[in-house]
Structures are given as C-alpha cells and as structure tokens.
Amino acid sequence: MKKRINLVIVGTGPVGMVAALMFKQHFEKVILLERQSKERFLQTHGFTFPIVFTPASIKILKDIGVWDGIKSQRSEFFGVVVHKRIFGKEFEFSSSQKGVYSHWRNHAITKLYERVMEEEIPIYFNARVEDIDFNNKICREANLGGLPFDLLLGADGINSQTRRLMSKAHPDFDEKEFGLTFLDNWYAYRLPSRDVLREKFAGGDRFWASNVFVDNLADHPSEKFRIVTTGMRQPMEEISILIKHSAEVNLQRLKVLNESYFGRFVESKQELDAAWESGYAGRFEQVRAPTFYLNNVLLLGDAAHGFESTGDLINLGIISVGSFYEIYTRQSDLNAALKEYDDTIGEDLRFYAKFSYRRSKEKVAFEVGSIEFAARLGLAKRHPTLFGIYEDDFEFSSYMKAYKRDILKAKLLVFSIPVVLLLLLFLR
Numbered sequence: 001m002k003k004r005i006n007l008v009i010v011g012t013g014p015v016g017m018v019a020a021l022m023f024k025q026h027f028e029k030v031i032l033l034e035r036q037s038k039e040r041f042l043q044t045h046g047f048t049f050p051i052v053f054t055p056a057s058i059k060i061l062k063d064i065g066v067w068d069g070i071k072s073q074r075s076e077f078f079g080v081v082v083h084k085r086i087f088g089k090e091f092e093f094s095s096s097q098k099g100v101y102s103h104w105r106n107h108a109i110t111k112l113y114e115r116v117m118e119e120e121i122p123i124y125f126n127a128r129v130e131d132i133d134f135n136n137k138i139c140r141e142a143n144l145g146g147l148p149f150d151l152l153l154g155a156d157g158i159n160s161q162t163r164r165l166m167s168k169a170h171p172d173f174d175e176k177e178f179g180l181t182f183l184d185n186w187y188a189y190r191l192p193s194r195d196v197l198r199e200k201f202a203g204g205d206r207f208w209a210s211n212v213f214v215d216n217l218a219d220h221p222s223e224k225f226r227i228v229t230t231g232m233r234q235p236m237e238e239i240s241i242l243i244k245h246s247a248e249v250n251l252q253r254l255k256v257l258n259e260s261y262f263g264r265f266v267e268s269k270q271e272l273d274a275a276w277e278s279g280y281a282g283r284f285e286q287v288r289a290p291t292f293y294l295n296n297v298l299l300l301g302d303a304a305h306g307f308e309s310t311g312d313l314i315n316l317g318i319i320s321v322g323s324f325y326e327i328y329t330r331q332s333d334l335n336a337a338l339k340e341y342d343d344t345i346g347e348d349l350r351f352y353a354k355f356s357y358r359r360s361k362e363k364v365a366f367e368v369g370s371i372e373f374a375a376r377l378g379l380a381k382r383h384p385t386l387f388g389i390y391e392d393d394f395e396f397s398s399y400m401k402a403y404k405r406d407i408l409k410a411k412l413l414v415f416s417i418p419v420v421l422l423l424l425l426f427l428r
C-alpha cells in the first residue's frame, strides 16, 4: 500500500497511542499532540483505576507489541459481586467469569508510551490545538503553526477539542448536535487490601471486583450512591475504590459518607483520611456526536463515543482503531474508508452509547433482565452489560446486530407471556 505523508493525532491517551503504533507504517510522518506537559502526562497516569482488556483488544495490543509488558502486572478478576442493601440488610449477588484479568490503566499507558518512544514517534507536549482547517487539511497548533495532514485522528478524550472544532465546521449537522451530557460525579482512591476489606470487597484470595449499591447507610439513611471496588494483587495488594455520586453531594459531604461506610473496615481514621486525600475526582459524561468524521478528520475513542463505563469503554476505543485500520488498509480511497467506518462501526458505537446512556440514567434493568431470561432459555446470547464483550470471538458489528435482534426477541418473549396467560384464561 502506498504511504501517505502526514498523520496528525490529537491526544496521547490509550487510543491515540494505539492508533499511532498501528498506522505508523502507512505514513511518512506521524506526530502525537498532547495537551498536558510531559511531567503531568506521566504523573497523571501514575495513579488511576483498574481496567479489564477483552480478547479483541488484547489481539490488537499483541499486534503492536505491548501485550507482554502490559500483562506483567495483571491481577485475576473472577467476576463481580453486587452488595445490595435492602431495608438495612445486605444481600450479595455474584456472577463469575474465568480467564479475565484486570490491569492498572497507568501501567498499560506506561507500556504504550515506552513502545511509542521505541518507535521514535514524536509526542509534542503542551500542545494547544487552536484550529483545524477541514478543507485545506491543516491543523493549527499555537507553537508549531500550521501542520498539514492527510489524516487527522481526534483521540483527545471526552472534552475533545477536535469534536468541538468539527461541530462548528460541519455543514450537515448543527453545532448543538455535538456535545456532552452530564451523568454523575465520581471520586477514586485506593486502600491497602487486608482483613475484612480484602475478604468483602476484593474476594479474598479470589480477587473479585465488587459493586456496592449504598442506599441506606446506618448513619445517613437517605443517601444514595454506588461504590465499585476492585482488588489488585500487582504490583502490591490494594483495593481500588470508585464512588459514583450525584452532583448534589459535594466532596466534603462525600468524605463524611465514605468514612461512615469504610471507617469500620480500616485500622484508623488517619489511614482512611490519608488514602482519601491522595484520591481524585472526576465526572462521568456522555458524548453526543451524530457523525465521527468530516473530510479527512476522524474522531476515535472517548472523543467520539465516551459514556459512563462499566468496563467496556477502553476496549471499544481500542477495537474501533482496529476496525478503522482494517477498512483503511482495504480501501484505497481515504474518504470512502472514513465514510464506510462511520456508516458501519460508527453507527454501532452510537447505538451502544445510547444504550449505555439509558443504562446509567434510565435504569434498563427490565431490558437487561429480559435478555438474560431469554438467554437462559437459549433464545438469545448474553450481552454487553454482562460479559458478552469478554468472549473470545467478540466482533463488534456482528455482536451489535445480534444484540439488536435479541432485544426484539426478548421483548416478544416477555410480552407474549401475558398474552398466552390471557388466552389460556379465555379458553378455559
């Protein structure tokens, strides 16, 4: 395949780096533009939360030569325990899966970064992307000036500047159709894994993740929030805690609630305070983008389809780079490749993001329950909120098609039950 000249990638997160490593051989020059300073970039990625890589993204990570490094710090992740308090009493529900591991996101980032350095792909830190000329294919950066590109990949995360500029320039879509919807706030911190904490929230020797729905704290009965904990064994035993809460609960209040909940599982208040202080806060937001491309610019990863993650988001980002790569290397015409990607994978990702929005905001327990019920009867597969994405043969488009079909089957099944009952009553 003939090499194109310039590839500009905005954003050096996992998706930007995976894309740089995959596409490098097809371009004479590749540059990654990163908004943060080098120190901050490396430091930010020094403390994060665990993620689970699916077989489909592991295949890509193997292809770009980072998988062996990444897997050196993995911990077994057998499944999920949901602790639900109902009328003050705690119940446990669990679902398990074999052969799945969790990884520190920072470790994966470090390994990708090392590989990018080995390949001598330049990263320009402190980048300020001021403008993109979509017609003349020039990206204007505050210090570097105009950077011509044959292809520009916007992998600059949920607050994407590339998406913002695309929304202003797009002739077919109104600026308001691109944007963000606020979902919830979150706070993340880590505690040493031991004793009751280890048994209850990290599955003891089995290292389970755990999902705690707290809605009736003994001291604060009217508070509602959700805690996700993951036990990590490598590089040392720790429990990562992510608390999802509404905007009404400020950080001061959240600290009090956290103490009320976790205070009894730690050795001292000082230990909990110190762990809490080194944590950090963020927001869950849902991206809206009616299209992912304009001329030679494509949005990828969270910039295109960010939403509140239950473990699938980073994988969809990596898988989408792989899908675009497959189309890119098959289609000689770049614009046809971008259109094909947007019409196929893009459509699926938008569908998935909508589903995910409903999952976090509108509670899709009935939908998920119906599919699970149909799956138990052998009429449907198991699907995204569950463990479908972790299956070995996961392939995005066919999976989404099957999912849409199965929703229909599950609805028909559930709605046919009262009809059959009525018919039986009528025939008696």
Ligand SMILES: Cc1cc2nc3c(=O)[nH]c(=O)nc-3n(C[C@H](O)[C@H](O)[C@H](O)COP(=O)(O)OP(=O)(O)OC[C@H]3O[C@@H](n4cnc5c(N)ncnc54)[C@H](O)[C@@H]3O)c2cc1C
Binding pocket: 010, 011, 012, 013, 014, 015, 016, 033, 034, 035, 036, 049, 050, 051, 052, 105, 127, 128, 129, 155, 156, 157, 158, 159, 160, 161, 162, 186, 188, 242, 282, 283, 300, 301, 302, 303, 309, 310, 311, 312, 313, 314, 315, 317
């Ligand atoms: C609390 C939390 C928990 C999560 N848990 C999971 C999980 O368990 N499993 C999972 O799969 N996913 C999880 N995710 C999501 C996952 O982290 C993201 O999907 C993933 O990081 C997205 O990768 P990305 O490269 O698209 O974007 P990002 O990781 O956001 O990277 C974007 C990069 O672009 C840079 N940037 C931003 N703006 C500009 C600009 N204008 N110019 C240049 N550079 C710019 C940023 O500094 C950053 O380095 C979680 C996210 C959060 C917040």
